[in-house]
Amino acid sequence: MIHAIQIPVDEQRPLYKVAINGLSSMQEAVGGYVQFIDLGPLHASMVMNEEGKLQKLPINRRATLMFWLLFPSVRHNDVIVGDAILVGLPDKDGNTTDVPQEVVDLLFGEKQLKAEFQTFDDDNKFNGNLMRFDDYFVAANYALGKAESWTAVQRCRVVLAED
Template sequence: MIHAVQIPVDEDRPLCKVAIEGLAGMQAAVGGYIEIVDLTPLQASLVVNEEGKLMRININRRATLLFWLLFPSIRGRDAIVGDALIVGYPDGQGNTTDAPKEVVDLLFETKSYKAEFQTYDDPNKFNGNLRRFEDYFEAANYALLKAQSWTAVQRTRVVPAGDEVA
């Protein structure tokens, strides 16, 4: 059994932590045969329905925002459809592992987020502003819209704002 993060296609349903039992459990969670999409910067993978696009399943906006945020070259060219799972990379025997703790903490334990931008003139530094978001995916949407309109942006990321008051 592995522990994953489920990203429902229906945005009225919140993200949730789920326990998945093997291949059959992953197939049930995404509604069909699975395809694995590596999320290398997060040391994680997305599990999606392999035939989702052929079946004309709706776009999963939140999973797509995450995908586009991590892979700028794919923005506007591909999308994630249907329910998705975030899981960990396979272990040495090829078995799927739990979603990374850092990803789970980011999505479930963080109180506010900010978008940061890396520009072509300073590839060693990320810059942000004072804008804060309570939802990771709204911060991702903001970051992607800014990157689209600001041609100097090379990379974007969403990080904890780190300015919560106790």
């Protein structure tokens, strides 16, 4: 059994932690065959319904915001549809693992969050501002809006506000 986070397509429903017990449990959580997307910087994977677009499932705005935040090349070109879950990256044997604690802290933590931006002139540095957020997806939406309006922004991310 692994620990995961469910991202319901219905925004009236909150995110919640779920126990996944094998492939059939994962398929039940997303409503069909599973497709994984490696979320690189978060050391996690997003799992969704592989046939969701063929089935014309509704857009999962929260999962899409996370996807767009991590992968600038897909912004406005691809979306996540239907319910999604977050799990950890596979272990050395290819087995799915628990969603990382850092992701749990971002989505459920008590600390505030901030958006940070990396500009084209410095690939090694992220800069932020004084804006603070209580919700990951509000922060992600803010970050993506700023990235759209600031042409110098190469990447953006949401992190825990340490200050």
